Amino acid sequence: MTQMVAEAVRQASVNFMDTVAMLLPRILITASIVAVGWIIAWALKWAVRWILIWLRFNQGCDRIGVGAVLKTADLPPADHLVSVIVFWLVWVGFLLSGVDVLGFTALEGMVRSFAQFVPRLIVAIVIVVLGFVVANFAWRATLIAAVNARVPSPRVVSGAVRALVLILAGAMALDQIALARTIVLTAFAIAFGAVMLGLAIAFGVGGGGIARRILDHWFPEHPRAPEAEEFRHL
Amino acid sequence: MADESLLSDDLLRQLMATGHVDILVGLPTLNNAATVVDVVRSAQRGIAKYFPRARALIFNADSGSDDGTPALVRDATTDDTGTVSASRPLRTTNRITTPYHGLPGKGSAMRMIFAVADLLSADAVVTLDPNVTSVTPDWIPALAGPVRDGHADLVAPRYPRTAADGPLVTQLVRPLVRAAYGWTLSEPLMGEFGCSRAFATHCLELPALGSGGSDGVDLWMAAEALAKGFRPGQAALGPRLLGPSQRRLALPDVFQQVMDAVCACLELHDSYWLPRGAAAPVPCFGTLNGAAEPGARPDVTAMAGAFARDVAALHPVLETILTEQTLAGVTAAAATPAPLVYDDDLWAHTVFEFLLAYHRAVMTREHVTQTLLPLYLGRTAAFLMQHAKSDPATVDAAFESLCLAFERAKPSAAALWKKT
Numbered sequence: 165m166t167q168m169v170a171e172a173v174r175q176a177s178v179n180f181m182d183t184v185a186m187l188l189p190r191i192l193i194t195a196s197i198v199a200v201g202w203i204i205a206w207a208l209k210w211a212v213r214w215i216l217i218w219l220r221f222n223q224g225c226d227r228i229g230v231g232a233v234l235k236t237a238d239l240p241p242a243d244h245l246v247s248v249i250v251f252w253l254v255w256v257g258f259l260l261s262g263v264d265v266l267g268f269t270a271l272e273g274m275v276r277s278f279a280q281f282v283p284r285l286i287v288a289i290v291i292v293v294l295g296f297v298v299a300n301f302a303w304r305a306t307l308i309a310a311v312n313a314r315v316p317s318p319r320v321v322s323g324a325v326r327a328l329v330l331i332l333a334g335a336m337a338l339d340q341i342a343l344a345r346t347i348v349l350t351a352f353a354i355a356f357g358a359v360m361l362g363l364a365i366a367f368g369v370g371g372g373g374i375a376r377r378i379l380d381h382w383f384p385e386h387p388r389a390p391e392a393e394e395f396r397h398l
Numbered sequence: 399m400a401d402e403s404l405l406s407d408d409l410l411r412q413l414m415a416t417g418h419v420d421i422l423v424g425l426p427t428l429n430n431a432a433t434v435v436d437v438v439r440s441a442q443r444g445i446a447k448y449f450p451r452a453r454a455l456i457f458n459a460d461s462g463s464d465d466g467t468p469a470l471v472r473d474a475t476t477d478d479t480g481t482v483s484a485s486r487p488l489r490t491t492n493r494i495t496t497p498y499h500g501l502p503g504k505g506s507a508m509r510m511i512f513a514v515a516d517l518l519s520a521d522a523v524v525t526l527d528p529n530v531t532s533v534t535p536d537w538i539p540a541l542a543g544p545v546r547d548g549h550a551d552l553v554a555p556r557y558p559r560t561a562a563d564g565p566l567v568t569q570l571v572r573p574l575v576r577a578a579y580g581w582t583l584s585e586p587l588m589g590e591f592g593c594s595r596a597f598a599t600h601c602l603e604l605p606a607l608g609s610g611g612s613d614g615v616d617l618w619m620a621a622e623a624l625a626k627g628f629r630p631g632q633a634a635l636g637p638r639l640l641g642p643s644q645r646r647l648a649l650p651d652v653f654q655q656v657m658d659a660v661c662a663c664l665e666l667h668d669s670y671w672l673p674r675g676a677a678a679p680v681p682c683f684g685t686l687n688g689a690a691e692p693g694a695r696p697d698v699t700a701m702a703g704a705f706a707r708d709v710a711a712l713h714p715v716l717e718t719i720l721t722e723q724t725l726a727g728v729t730a731a732a733a734t735p736a737p738l739v740y741d742d743d744l745w746a747h748t749v750f751e752f753l754l755a756y757h758r759a760v761m762t763r764e765h766v767t768q769t770l771l772p773l774y775l776g777r778t779a780a781f782l783m784q785h786a787k788s789d790p791a792t793v794d795a796a797f798e799s800l801c802l803a804f805e806r807a808k809p810s811a812a813a814l815w816k817k818t
Contacts, residue, residue, distance in 0.1 A: 226718075227760060304715060304761065308768045311708050312650045318711045395696040396640065397566040397649060398587060398656075 187266070194262035201258020209251035216243035229300030230293065249289070253282060281341070288337040295333020299326045331355070404513045409496050413517055416492045420452035421445060421542055422520040426507030428461040430528040431470055433641035437526055437533050438474040438493075444538025445491050457514050458495035459507040467528075468495040505615040512598040522546045523598050527589040532639040540633035541592030544683050550631030552623040553592035556584045557638045558686050561785040561793045562695050565778040566656060568797050571617065574749055577804035578664055579624045580674035587656065588616040589638060597628050614659025621663035625670040634684035650771060657767035661756045672812045676805060698779045698786075702738040705776030715769050719755040724748055728773065731780070740780035742803035748773055749804070750811035758818050 216222075225231040225242035234242060260275045303326035310318030335352040339345055367375055405413070423441045427434055438456060445454045458471040472495050498510045508525070515523045522545040526533060544550040559568055567587055575586040593601075601619055623630055647655075664671065709716070709732035716725055727744045749770070756766045785793050 301762070304765055307711065307715065308765055311711050312768060312771055314704070395562070395694045396564065397652065398564050 190266050194265050197258055197262035197265065201255050201262070205251045205255035205258065208254055209247045212250045213243055213247035216246060221246070228297045229303075230296045233296060253285075257282070284341050288340040291333055291337045291340060295330055295337070299329035299333065302326060302329055328356075328359075404498070404510055405517070406496070409494070412494050412496075413514060416455055416494070416518065418453065418520075419455045419492075419518045420521045420546075421449055421454045421538075422511070422515045422518065422523045423454065423456045423538070424508070424511035424515075424523060424525040425456065425458040425471065425528050426461070426504050426511065426525070427458055427463060427467045427471070427528045429463045429465045429467060430641075431463070431465040431467050433531055434467055434528040435470050435474045436531065437528050438471055440533040440535050441524075441526060441538055442474075442491055444535035447535055448539040449542070451489065453489050455492045455494065455514075455518065455520075457511060458493070459498045459510040460495060461503065461507060462497060468497070471495045503615075508615055508619075509602065512601050515595055515598040516602065520595055520598070522592055522594065524592045525590055527640075529641050530589065530638055531641045532637055533590075534636060537590065537633075537635055540635055540684055541590065543592075544631045544633065545592045545594050549629070549681070549683070550592075551594045551597045551628035552620070553631045553633050553683070554583055554585050554588045554620060554680075555590055555635045555638070556632045556682060556686060557635055558790070559793075559797070560790070561782055561788060561796075565781065566653065566774070569745070569777055569781060569800065570749065570774060571656060571660060572797070573746070573801040573804035574660060574753075575617075575621065575624075576677050576801050577746075577808045578671045578674070579621065579667070580671065580677050581624050581630060582677045582679050582801075583620060583624070583630060584632060584680075586617050586620045588620055590635075591616070591619070592633070593619075593623075594628075597623060600626065600628070614655045614662075617656065617659040618663060621667060625663075625667040630680045632680050632682040634682055634686040636687055650768060653771050653774070654764065654767055657770065658763075661753065661763070661767070664753065665757065668815065672816060677801070696779075696782070698738075698782045699736070701775055701779035702736060702783070705738065705772065705779060706732045708732075708772035709776070712769060712772065715761075715765070718760055719766065719769060720748065720751050724751055732776065737783045738776065738780045739784075740777045742800045743807065745777045745800070746803040746807035748777075750807050754811060754814055754818070757815060 221243045222231060222241050225234070230242055234240070234245065239245060240248070256278065260271075260278050263271050264275045303322045306325045307318050307322035309315075310321050315321060331352070335348055338348045423445070425434070425437065425441075430437075441456055445452065456471075458468060460468045460471075472493060474493075496510075498506055511523065511525065514520075522542040524538060524541045526537070541553050541555070544553050557563075567585060571586050572584060576582055601622065604618055604622060620630075622628075709728060713725075713729070716728070720728065724744065724747045728740075728748060731738065731740045731744065752766060752770045755761070756763055760766070781796070785796060788796070
């Protein structure tokens with residue numbers, strides 16, 4: 165009996181040692197990949213940061229309105245944010261490659277999924293950035309045009325335009341990374357439809373007089389009188 | 399040399415039949431039937447009275463009028479007015495009217511007029527605005543005389559101006575051009591002007607003359623003359639009254655054209671104007687006669703109210719254009735209850751900071767210039783409130799004071815411009 169137990173323990177020890185002997189090099193390789201990946205990611209982070217500083221990336225972001233949004237959201241400056249994103253993408257890539265070396269069947273799918281996810285994430289980030297650019301441009305153009313055209317509440321109008329563009333860009337980005345796709349699309353369709361319907365009802369019922377004035381202005385029944393007596397700026 | 403593709407074969411035949419001319423009077427027209435006949439008659443009488451021995455041509459470059467303007471120019475005579483003129487020209491004053499090809503607008507018309515002047519070796523070129531109803535025969539010698547006598551290469555007009563007359567010129571373009579280019583030119587947006595053949599030939603190379611814009615073209619020519627060493631002069635003309643126009647651009651469009659021209663000229667000529675010091679006087683030929691018409695006055699109280707609302711609405715945009723100090727000044731001016739006060743120095747700094755924002759392209763350039771429009775209207779309202787009952791001498795002194803404020807603000811703006 166004692167001999168049988170001793171044999172079982174010895175066999176277990178041998179198996180354990182075999183497993184350790186088989187796994188240890190893989191663990192070391194994984195650790196090396198993760199460590200080297202961290203160094204490469206860190207180096208890339210600083211290289212990207214310096215390149216962005218050299219390219220005056222922050223000034224560009226300020227110009228298109230991204231800088232102001234980041235400041236409002238209490239996020240770091242744009243160059244820092246981009247370099248951190250690069251760091252994490254690269255390091256997580258190395259991390260998953262390292263885990264893949266371990267040969268755990270359960271983790272193999274994760275690596276493949278991450279490899280497929282990264283391009284979609286990059287496209288989603290580009291969509292968000294472009295959304296900010298377009299939203300900010302549209303906001304400013306609408307605000308200035310509304311002020312110069314004497315449209316009432318120009319900030320409300322321009323703010324609504326910016327919000328619409330940002331919501332559209334956000335929905336597109338979420339759709340791109342396939343995050344709760346059905347919920348996002350349904351919520352967006354309902355919200356957008358509700359806003360449009362609300363505006364149509366408000367304009368048609370509540371603002372009938374305004375609508376008439378606007379239509380009269382754009383499509384006058386009789387040509388406007390000569391502007392001979394108008395104040396001349398030149 | 400003139401680009402011969404500008405001139406059709408038929409036009410060339412007419413020009414060759416005309417031969418060399420001493421004076422060319424150019425008329426760029428577009429649906430000016432209501433006013434053009436009087437302008438042509440005034441030009442003819444001016445030539446007959448003051449230059450009876452000169453070979454002269456009245457050349458009409460028409461932009462495709464559909465109201466019979468070219469026919470009216472061709473058929474206008476001094477005799478059908480029923481008056482007998484004491485002065486008769488010793489030579490025939492030729493008249494040619496022709497449509498031009500290319501982008502519609504004053505720039506293309508001016509290009510054709512200058513090409514004709516170059517081809518016919520005109521000693522002096524006078525360009526008149528066909529929509530002005532106050533042109534008199536005296537304007538011809540006033541604009542052509544200094545050129546023919548060799549005193550100037552470009553003769554810009556001077557008009558008597560009231561506080562409410564042409565504020566875009568008096569409040570913005572005049573002081574800015576004067577401070578930047580360093581010349582006391584009163585009317586950089588020359589509605590009419592005289593120039594030498596050398597200057598006309600030089601202008602043929604100007605890219606702006608190929609464009610379709612209208613309100614900025616004259617400024618291009620004035621700025622080019624100042625920056626390229628052509629001798630400027632000014633002719634004292636009477637009041638400038640405009641006739642009814644069938645198609646007039648809205649203020650935002652006019653403002654955009656003018657500001658685009660100002661900013662583009664300043665960018666192009668920065669090596670000239672940045673080191674320029676205090677403004678040198680531009681010689682003025684003749685004395686200003688006739689009082690300016692008071693004209694229509696805007697509702698300044700409504701303008702002041704709109705200014706307060708506009709500044710509040712545009713605050714986030716203004717933050718990216720103006721310095722903290724100037725923005726605080728503008729905000730305080732807008733928030734202060736009547737009467738609105740927007741002083742000269744604050745306005746000068748505002749304009750130069752917008753100019754720097756345009757130069758640095760802190761946002762789309764059209765947005766920069768369109769954001770200045772509400773501030774310009776606020777400044778105009780403040781000036782009109784302040785000088786509602788001022789006599790002409792006080793108004794002129796206020797114009798001069800504003801120009802000096804721009805001259806004071808220029809050095810710091812020039813230093814920042816160089817750093818960009």
